[in-house]
Amino acid sequence: MSDLETTPLTALHRALGAKMVPFAGYEMPVQFPAGVLKEHLHTRAAAGLFDVSHMGQVIVRSGESRESAAAAMEALLPVDVLDLPEGRQRYGVFTNETGGILDDLMLANRGDHLFLVVNAARRDHDIAYLRAGLPRCTVEEITDRALLALQGPGAEAVLAGLVPGVASMRFMDVGVFGSDHGELWISRSGYTGEDGYEISVGADKAETLARALLSHEDVAPVGLGARDSLRLEAGLCLYGHDIDTNTTPVEAGLAWAIQKVRRRGGIREGGFPGAERILDELENGPARRRVGLRPEGRAPMREGTELHAVEEGSDPVGKITSGAFGPTLQAPMSMGYVPADMAREGTRLYGDLRGRRRPVTVTPLPFVPAGFKR
Amino acid sequence: MKFTEEHEWLRDEDGVIVVGITQHAAEQLGDIVFVELPEPGTEVSKDDEVVVIESVKAASDILAPLDGEITEVNEALTDEPGKVNEDPMGDAWFFKIKAAEPSQMDDYMDEPAYQEFVG
Structure with missing residues (x-):
């Protein structure tokens, strides 16, 4: 190594x-x-x-003020950065022109600057992207x-x-x-x-x-x-698997991370890459959605498993993007994308496991309730 | 006891061969969370995929080491796959096979040879 x-x-x-x-x-x-x-x-x-x-720690600072860094940042992601109070952080995604996700990250207001934590595999990309997109800010990688x-x-x-x-x-x-x-x-x-x-x-x-x-x-x-x-x-996405440049935040079930002020009718509506598609999907719904899936029995259905609407025949309708056995759940669990009309809780689909179609049921996320201290 | 390069062990019990995976294999696979066994009575050929096991990391197959008929499977593993990590060389056998060609056993390694094989 x-x-x-x-x-x-x-x-x-x-x-x-x-x-x-x-x-x-x-x-x-x-x-x-x-x-x-x-x-x-x-x-x-x-x-x-x-x-x-291994994750990237990045400080973004404007020569003028933290507000100007926050305002500049809003051009890169569909998140309310300006109103994020000091001492608070928020989850967000960088989007591209077609509404796909370039990375997901945590973004904190630390008084006179913003502090970001980005994925290891996307760190170099994100830093170059920030430097190009925020010419009036300094982007410092913490090493x-x-x-x-x-x-x-x-x-x-x-x-x-x-x-x-x-x-x-x-x-x-x-x-x-x-x-x-x-x-x-x-x-x-x-x-x-x-x-x-x-x-x-x-x-x-x-x-x-x-x-x-x-x-x-x-x-x-x-x-x-x-x-x-x-x-x-916990139903959380892994970049490069459950989300990537081919998935939008709305398809991925991350609409909660897009605050009202950035949505249609908000005071700072749009103004981020891919806004047209993302705002439209927020209003009219996306064509497909990320869902939780519970396979019947104990066999895990892993990433790449094709999903079918029926037990025999027909083309796949979707694909599993993450799957494993849940030690707390004591059962296999998967996440994947399915057409919006098959995303309702309780919908029965079939996963292609070693050449046999086995039933899976659309299940609300998270699989295990969160223990956050609100 | 005999050993295959696929990290299976084979124990002759009065002409019926008991098959499991070695301690080394169990350690390499990590925590096992799922075992799918064949139906007793199934006729198998050497190298057929007869058992599917899934660990926390990945799925793997166990191949039939011999031609013959599966006479019995260890149903306890279906409910408690973790037994494979606890006692791979003993209680956590997978299946018993009545060999069509008992001489196929001669192709496999004895214990010193297997130990050398895994290094």
């Missing part, structure tokens, strides 16, 4: 016995000795610690900080033991905190459907912070394997 980048926690992962795999150009832990199932269940029961340092996620019902008590101020944060709050591990940039958010935090820490302090968190009996290290099954149970 010599061409792969490492994170400030790579040595710790190895010391903990992780199985390392290449992921988005990084050498990352896919699982620790406990294994994916136990890591998943531990996160839902107590707290899991994830290394997400000297690691990013950890502490997720699960036990996360608050554990992190508050080190950083007392985090206990009073609400879901999607962001803050900067002094600590024994240097300055921490913390948000109350995550990618598991659980309460928890994402913590940006100086690269040189990352391992001691991780060890301090792991020294708590409630905390176990969790790899990318369980990260994927956790996010899928």
Whole structure:
């Protein structure tokens, strides 16, 4: 794995016995000795610690004011950036001219600047895209900080033991905190459907912070394997799989991330790439939708599985974009795209599994209820 | 006991061959979440896909190591696929096969050869 980048926690992962795999150009832990199932269940029961340092951390700043950076940003994504209060973050997607999704990201108002967290595989693209699209702003990639996620019902008590101020944060709050591990940039958010935090820490302090968190009996290290099954149970999209340049945010069920002011009739209607199609889909509905799917029996239906409307004959009507066995659900689960008239809860479809069509039922997302602290 | 390059083990029980996967295979596959077994009575040829197993990572097939008839399957694995990780060499056998050509067993590795094979 010599061409792969490492994170400030790579040595710790190895010391903990992780199985390392290449992921988005990084050498990352896919699982620790406990294994994916136990890591998943531990996160839902107590707290899991994830290394997400491969994700891109980006600061966008305008020479004039944060408002001008926010206004410029609104030209790139269908999100209300201007009204995002200081100390809050919001989920959004960069769209292209046809309404497709270039990446999904978190965007925070940190007073005099915006702080973004973008996908590892899209980091270089996004930074170039931001620099081209925001000529009057500086776009700074943060390369000297690691990013950890502490997720699960036990996360608050554990992190508050080190950083007392985090206990009073609400879901999607962001803050900067002094600590024994240097300055921490913390948000109350995550990618598991659980309460928890994402913590940006100086690269040189990352391992001691991780060890301090792991020294708590409630905390176990969790790899990318369980990260994927956790996010899928939570109904969250994975870029490059459930969303990409061929899916619009409305098709993907992400209309909730497009605030009213950017919609038709809003005070800052449109003005982002692909607005024509996206605004039309918001009003009239998209031709297809991302849905949750529960296969009958125990066999998982994975990405690429074709979906049919009938048990025999006819062409496929859609495709599964993510699928796995849900350790908390104790059943297989998938997400995929189907025609809008087949997206209603309870609709029965058939997935082509090893040459046999097996029934699946359209199911509301998330598969497992979220535990966010609102 | 004999071993295949597909990481199956074969144990001769009075002319009926019991088939499972090795500890090494179970570890490589990770947590197993689904097992689909053949119907007892099925006639199979060597290298037919007879069992589907899914781990948290991926699906894989188990091939029939011999020509013959499936005489019994381990139904317990359907409800508790995790048994394959707990006791792959013992309780978590997959199926029993009555070999049409018992001499096909001679093609497979003994334990020292298998250990060398997996390194």
